[in-house]
Amino acid sequence: MYRKKYTGKGIGVAVLDTGIFPHIDFGRRILAFCDFTEGKSGPYDDNGHGTHVSGILGGDGTASQGRYKGAAPGCGIVALKVLDRFGNGSREDVLQAFQWIEDFGKIYNIRIVNISVGTTSRSMNEQTDLLAGVEQLWDKGFTVVAAAGNQGPGDGTVTAPGSSRKIITVGSSDMLQGNKAVSGRGPTFECVCKPDLVAPGNRVTSCAPGIPYTYRIKSGTSMSTPLVSGGIACLLEKEPQLSNVEIKMLLRESTDDMGLPRNQQGWGKFNCEKLIKN
Template sequence: MEQSFYTGKGIGVAILDTGIYPHIDFGNRIRAFYDFLSYKPRPYDDNGHGTHVAGLVAGDGRASGGKYRGAAPGCSIISLKVLDRFGNGSKEDVLRAFRWLSDYRIQYGIRIVNISVGTTCRTRQDHDSLLEGVERLWDEGFVVVAAAGNQGPRPGSITAPGSSKKVITVGSCDMLEGKGAVSGRGPTEECVCKPDIVAPGNRMISCIPGTDYPYGIKSGTSMSTPLISGAIACALEKTPSLTNGDIKMMLRECADDMGLPRNQQGWGKFNRKKFLSL
C-alpha cells in the first residue's frame, strides 16, 4: 500500500465495529475502548472484523517488517464495540455509540468516524433514526466515513448509515462488475447518488486476532472504507483546519473516473497521492 510522509499522527479515528484485538501493529495507539454490549473494560474482538478494519486504518506493519501497513500508521484508535461475535448489533447500541462520540470527542481528539458496518433496516423508523444520528455527528464536525454495504449489484442497495446524503460513503472499486459485484449502489431512498467514492476492497490483507499468524484476508466495502478514513487522517495531520466539507470536496477532486455510472462508482476511484497533494 502506497504510503506518504504523513501518517495521521495525533489524529483520533473512531472505529465502530466488533471491537479490537491489541495487535502488535497497534503499539500503544489504542487510546480508548468501549464495549456497548458486555461492558468489558479491556480491548477484545470476538469476531475479527473490527481488528481487520483497524489494521487497514492504523496498523504500522510491525509484525510484517512494514509490509502490511495501514493507511495512517501513526493515528490514534478509538474502538467502540457495537457488534457481537456474529457481526450483529442493534440500532440502539449504534446510537449510544454516536452519543458517546459527541461526549468524548475532545478528550480523545476524535476527528474521524469509520463505520464499516451497515444494515437494511427493518422499519422506516429505524432507518431514519440511524440517519438522523449519523448526520448529527456530521453536523458536529466529525468526518464520517461509512461503507456502501455488500448488497449489490441491484440499484438502491446502499445500506444505512451509508445511505445518508451527508456522510462519505465508500464502495469497492474491485467489486463493481462481474460475479463479485457486491458493492452497494444507489440511488438511495431519497434519490441521492451513492456511493461517493470507491477504493480497493477485494482480498485485503490486514491484522487479525490471535498469535499463530497475525494477518488474514477479508473482502468487502468494509475493507475499502478504512483506506479512505486513514488517508483523511493523514490529510488532517497535514492541514488540521480542514473541515468535513473540505475533505468531501478534496475526495471529489482526486477521484479517477472509471467510466461507470455515478450510482456505481461515485466520483470514481480514490487516488491517495492526488488527494494528499491537494
C-alpha cells in the first residue's frame, strides 16, 4: 500500500475504481493508494477509468494549461483499486475497501467517497451486501456519492450501490433522452425514487494513463458522479462542519429542474455555483 504523510490540507476523497495513474494534474495530492485486486504497492491504473474519474474530480489541468481542470483541484485523492484491467471486480474487494475507509478515513481527512462503479448482478444477496456497506459508511458520517449506472432507459435500472436510499446517486443529465438515454433510472426495488440528481456525463475529457501526459474522452454516469463529488469537496472546504445529511439537502435545494420525471432527473441538474453560494 502506498501512503503519503497527510499535511492536513484539503478535503480527502476516496475513489473506488480501477486505480490511478500519477498524472501530473494530480501533483502531490494522491494521498494513498491501496490495490485490492493484485496487492501491488505503487499507484497504477491498467484500465484508465479510475484515472479519468479522478481527473474530473480533482485534476488541476497542468498538462493542458488549465483547459481540463477538475471540479476540486485542491482536494486530496485516496485511490482504492477495486476493479481490474477489464473493469471487473468482486463484492469482497469492494467491501474490504469500505472497511479500509473506516479504518483510515480520519488519517486522510476523507469526507467523501466516490463510487463510479456499480453491479449489474441481479443477485439480491450481492446487492444487499453492497447496500449495507455504503449505508454503514453513510451512518459513520462519510458523504457517499455513487453512479446511477448505464443500464437505462428502462425503469428500475439504477445499479447497486447507487440504489441505496441513503446515499447520493448521480445520473447523467445529457444521457437521459434520445439515442444516448442510458442513464439508470428508478424506482429501485425498494420503490425509492432515484437518481437524486443528474450532471453532465457525455463525452467528458479528462486524465488518461501514460507519458507524455494525455487526456481521453469518456461518457457515462461514472463521469457525472465525480463532478458532484468535486462540488461537495469545494463546499466542505468552505463549510467543513456540514454533515452528509445537510449536504444532501443543500444539493436538493441547488439543482435546476429539467422538467423531466423524478425517476429520470431526480431533483434536477447539478448546479455547483448555487451549491457553493447556498
